[in-house]
Every structure is written in C-alpha cells, then in structure tokens.
Amino acid sequence: MRVTVLGGGVIGLSVAWYAARAGYRVVVVDHGSPHGGSWVAGGMLAPITEAWPGDEDVLALGVESLELWPEFARALGVALSPVGTLAVAVDRADVEVLDQLCAYLGRMGRSASKVTGRELRALEPGLGPVRSGLSVPGDVAVDNRALLRALREACAGNGVVFASDTASDTASDTAPESGSESDVTVIAAGAWSRDLHPALRDVIRPVKGEILRLSARPGALPPPRHTIRAQVSGRPVYLVPREGGFVLGATQYEAGFDGDVTVGGVRDLLRDAEVVWPGIAEYGLAEVAAGFRAGSPDNAPVIDWLEPGVLAATGHHRNGLLLAPVTARRVLTLLREGGNSR
C-alpha cells in the first residue's frame, strides 16, 4: 500500500518512518517552512509539567508516549538528556499554583516533589531569588533538530521518498511528485493541516511561539542542568539545557500565520528569563525564531480517519515532540486495521 504523508515535521517523519519500516511505500510531502513547530521547539519531553487539571487525556497520552521514547530515541541514535524539570515559583501566587499542580499530580499518581528555594539554589546556583518549586525528575529533553535530522535519515534509509510542495493543495488534490496515486494520505502538517481538509478547518489553529537560542560565552555562568520553568508576570517561560547553552521559550499568540519574531516577544522573554536566571546577559543570542504550534480545542491531538483514504495526525499543540512515538504507533494501527481506507 502507498502512503503519502503531508508534513515533514516530527509527526510526519515519525509516521513515515514507522509506516516504511512496516512495509508501506511512503512519500513525504513537505512545504519547507522555517516556522515548523518541531524545528523551532525547545525539545522538552515533559508530560507532567505540561499537565493541568482538565487535560487528563493529554497527560495520559503524554505519559504513554514518554514510555516509548527511550526505544524511539535508541533506534534513531538520538540522545535523551535526563535533565528533569524544576518548576520554580517567583512570587507568592506561583507558590499556590505549584501547590495545586503538585496535589493534582499526586492524585494522578505522578511523581513530583516540592523543593524549597534553598534546595533549588543548591541544585541550580544560577537561579534568581525564587521562593520554592517542584522537582519532576522524570522529564527528559531532546535536541529537536538532531532528532529531525535523525528521522529524515531513518526515513531515507527505509526507502521513504521526499517530495517538496509549496502549494497548499487539499488532501484529495495532492499527488506526490512521483506521479503515483496513494492509497492513504496522512495529514501531519501541524498548524497548516487546517488548510488540507475541510474537517480540520475549524479544529486546528496556528498558535505562534517565539523562542530564542542562547549560547554560553567565556565568563558567563554555565547553563542550567535542569529544564527550568516559571511564570513571570503571568507569562510562562522555560529554559531547556542544550549543548553549549540553552533554549529559551516561549511566547504564545493566536494571530494566524504571522511568522514574524516581534520586538515585544523577545523583550518579554529576555526580561522574564533574567528574573529566573540573572546571568543571561553574558550569553550570546545565537538565534531568534518563531514557529506555529497546531492548536486544537481540547489541547489533544486528532489522530483518526477523516474519510476513507485520509488520516489525520495533527493538533499536537505544545506536545508534538513528546507525542511523536505514540502518534506514529497509533497511525500504524489505523493503517493496519485499514477498515476505513479506500
């Protein structure tokens, strides 16, 4: 059976790789945007610190996927950094929020422990004057760009054909460059999926995020060893360790496909990060970028048949990297059941 995957981000490539290994003939069609969510992303695999009451389905899916990640990473030859997450409270209100999150995670049977400000600074001497926090040792991080490279290589090594397509054809119009018609099309184009099938039009929306890459310079404090998360002035900010520096994210805008990095976004990220990690001024600003998350009404992805011959694997919002293995596995199951394929 021939499978055409629309989208060359982490979801599309993971689906393509799984399908190719299972014996399907796979073509990946990608429009090559520099704003792809998984290219711009920070690389946290953090179902627990992304969790919040009401998102139980996403938490469960994230925990399921995190269990698949070690084997997924091993097969790709990609390193997982066992960084753990420290969610830190900057003010009194944050302490209450983290208390609620800790209680919620306890009820869900998830491991997270409260730590004092003093303990936090022992773990991360570069932290600013934080009050207290949560330690979530199970969270890991991955270099998202190394992952995408490894996925492309793994796909190519399993016979996946890559086609480029800058037009946003609807799924039923799309024919890969090879000219062969596919038996199943998988829509895995992140935020752009909304334009690829009528059933996704009102379900998927772009949620822009701006993100910075900071590099340690001579004289700068070393980067954090843990992923650090906080809220500053109501804005979420995270620092994810990366070779030679860290990734600093992320803003959130719901304003369509506007890919500009804004002055206000960069200003807020730097300002907020400096509260949490005062040494950032001495870092190099190696990159500023904006990407589009694929938002959905309930923050959960859409992984299902849309019509005979057309599958969706999109709407992963902030969790595309985390949910890649479980998504690819589910798509493979749907392909194999095939009851709904044409």
Place this chain on the structure above:
Amino acid sequence: MRVTVLGGGVIGLSVAWYAARAGYRVVVVDHGSPHGGSWVAGGMLAPITEAWPGDEDVLALGVESLELWPEFARALGVALSPVGTLAVAVDRADVEVLDQLCAYLGRMGRSASKVTGRELRALEPGLGPVRSGLSVPGDVAVDNRALLRALREACAGNGVVFASDTASDTASDTAPESGSESDVTVIAAGAWSRDLHPALRDVIRPVKGEILRLSARPGALPPPRHTIRAQVSGRPVYLVPREGGFVLGATQYEAGFDGDVTVGGVRDLLRDAEVVWPGIAEYGLAEVAAGFRAGSPDNAPVIDWLEPGVLAATGHHRNGLLLAPVTARRVLTLLREGGNSR
C-alpha cells in the same frame, strides 16, 4: 600601476572604485567576514551629531566628506535619505549635554537648532516623553547594504578584480590570486587592519557594535521619519529610518574580535529604544548583528603611507560610511603624488 586593496568594506570599495576610474589596475582582497563594520552599520551620515569638543579634525573631515556625498551617491545610483537628525533629551542631564553640544556647534559655525518636547512630538508623534532636543536638518542617511552592492557593481564595471582571502597575511606577504605583484597595497580592512601591518598594531583596535533591524508590521506605528538619537541610562541609542522599518543601534564594547551578539546588548538596545520610541514592541525583529568598528586613539582615520608601496586607509571608527568619499579622494591623491611609492 597595479593597486591591491585589502578590504571589501565601504572604504576598500570606495578606494578601489576611485583608483580604477583613474586608470589603475585594481584587485580587492576581502576575507568575507559577516562582522564588517559597514555591512552591519546603521547608515547615518551625521558629522554634526557625532561631533564633540576635541574632535574638531573629525568634524571638519566629516563636513568635507558630506559635501562630496551627493555626487558620490548620484554616480553610484544610490539614494540619500534627507532625514535630518533629532537628538532628544530624556532627562534633565541630557538637556544640559545637548545645550553644550548646540553651543559648540554654533562656535564651529554649524547649523543645529533647539526644539521643545512639544515641537519634537509634532515632528515625530511616536516619540516617548522626551524633554527637548536638537534638530540637525542637514544629516542624511543611506542604506548601507544598497551602497555596498552599488560599490561592488561600480568596481566590477570599472575592471576591479575581486579575490577572496581568508588568511590574515601581512601586507608585504599578500599577493592577489591573479599572481601578479602589486605596486601599491592599500590597507583598508577596518578593524582587521591592525593585523596587516606592524605600524597599525597599536593604533587600530576593534570596537564591537551590536545593531538590530526592525520591520514595521500591520498595526505598528509607522517608523520615524528622522534619525532619532538619545542617551538612555548613559547609553547612546539611535534609530535610523530604513525602508519598511528602522535600524536600531548601537552598543560599544572593547573586547577584541568577539563577534557574538549578546543577550545583554540586545536587552539594553530594546529597553533604551522603548523609552525613546514606545511603539517598538509591535515591530518585527528582522535581524540582530554585531560588527567591528576600526577604533583609533583620536577617533580620526589613518590615511597615509606606512612605508614605500603600502598605504593605510583605516581607523574610521563610527564614521566609515560618512568618510568614504573623502577617504577615497585622499588615497587617490596619495597614489598620484606617488612620491612615497616603491
């Protein structure tokens, strides 16, 4: 006579263009750094607002060069923007500084007039709460990258040969790729000139500057129509209008050839600019860059013979674009006199 110009920035290209038009056979050798001062620069041609008591020689040279600019730009087909400069006072101390500058310029016979805060806001509605300022209507601006492109084309059109050289050979070792030995070498490599001749070693030093390019976005206030200059918290900041946005500069560091853009530099530029021009948050951050000015002990350029067959045209600090025509003219005079060439 064969002339080898070391350096492909605005000084090197201007010298090469003048020399080629005068009949010399010219080779330009450039090492292709992304941190060249004239590539990164803002493009102000502002001898007066760069002036300060004690720098009379540089002011006189700048005024002389500004008079050459209209014909220089016309011959290159490059547009000069007659933006004028508004130097604005943010606090009471700034008012006194601008008063001193105004009195000094008056003594020098230069035109600059005091304007009230109210008049400033009438001229530039996007200004923040500034107290008063100086208006210098004679200052112009040029798109420095359009200028460099035009200079390269003009050079090529006049038979200049371009060679690339990534090594930092000393002038006496340098042979262009054509293999022909040159009669005169002109060292015009900006901050890198210090490594090209022993006589420049303790004279020229790199002065790093970070600069941002901001683009107007839908909903953002229009960019300034004038070049705006201010001091905020003791740090100089300028906004130079550019097609579709403006250039925001510039930090100053004396720390060798460190080409990183730092978080602290970007943070300060954005913070200071927002005081002067509060609407910047809605702009796009199109580019962050760092370049090296060629500092000299007295802020004046070195345009002279260093030894028989070796000329210097470097040390232009913040004034490389402004001083390009007068520098090229002086070098041409030195070449023609030739008394000191080998």
